[in-house]
Amino acid sequence: MSLGYDQHYFDEFCTDPMAFYKLLHYPPQAEDSHPLQRGIGAHRDFGVITLLLQGDVPGLEVWDEEAQEYYPAPPVEGAYVVNLGNLFERWSNDVYISNVHCVINRSGTHRYSIPFNYNGNPDFVIRCIESCRSKPEDEKYAPISVDDYVRQKYKDVYNRVGIYQVAERVAWLPGLPCVLYVRITAGKY
Ligand SMILES: O=C(O)CCC(=O)C(=O)O
Numbered sequence: 001m002s003l004g005y006d007q008h009y010f011d012e013f014c015t016d017p018m019a020f021y022k023l024l025h026y027p028p029q030a031e032d033s034h035p036l037q038r039g040i041g042a043h044r045d046f047g048v049i050t051l052l053l054q055g056d057v058p059g060l061e062v063w064d065e066e067a068q069e070y071y072p073a074p075p076v077e078g079a080y081v082v083n084l085g086n087l088f089e090r091w092s093n094d095v096y097i098s099n100v101h102c103v104i105n106r107s108g109t110h111r112y113s114i115p116f117n118y119n120g121n122p123d124f125v126i127r128c129i130e131s132c133r134s135k136p137e138d139e140k141y142a143p144i145s146v147d148d149y150v151r152q153k154y155k156d157v158y159n160r161v162g163i164y165q166v167a168e169r170v171a172w173l174p175g176l177p178c179v180l181y182v183r184i185t186a187g188k189y
């Protein structure tokens with residue numbers, strides 16, 4: 001592994017993991033729609049890792065920091081798009097980057113996708129991976145549990161768009177992924 005550890009390094013993180021997925025539908029975007037209209041606006045995923053299954057309709061665009069422009073990431077049959085999120089960026093002391101991306105459906109037809117967000121064991125404490133810093137003083141971020149981080153992110157995001165939200169961790173059955181329920185009441189976007 002590129003971090004210099006063996007395949008068991010993430011075992012504790014992967015125990016009783018918290019994961020969720022969304023079923024997304026992007027109606028075709030009208031040709032005369034506003035140039036800033038997006039299916040999903042520019043953002044970075046805030047969890048650890050996302051496996052994204054796209055249907056057969058393109059629309060995903062990824063920001064290239066060097067070129068300062070978006071490039072398309074079209075669907076490849078049988079393949080997932082693998083995306084690191086903000087929490088992995090933090091875990092790796094910014095050695096690995098959480099990319100900015102957005103979706104604009106210019107295809108004229110309906111687009112579907114399934115992002116699967118994997119955030120690991122909610123009780124696991126994310127603290128700088130040792131091979132990502134030379135001395136403890138180089139650590140940029142304070143340790144934080146997966147649960148605290150994800151919960152805070154949900155609060156930030158949904159409060160910002162003016163939607164009341166309640167997030168609660170529910171009991172889970174041994175061997176099954178934990179579920180983080182986010183209840184969203186009516187509100188304005
Ligand atoms: O629908 C897509 O292709 C991307 C969705 C996405 O970026 C997200 O849900 O975070």
Ligand SMILES: [Fe+2]
Nearest residue numbers: 043044045101
């Ligand atoms: Fe995303």
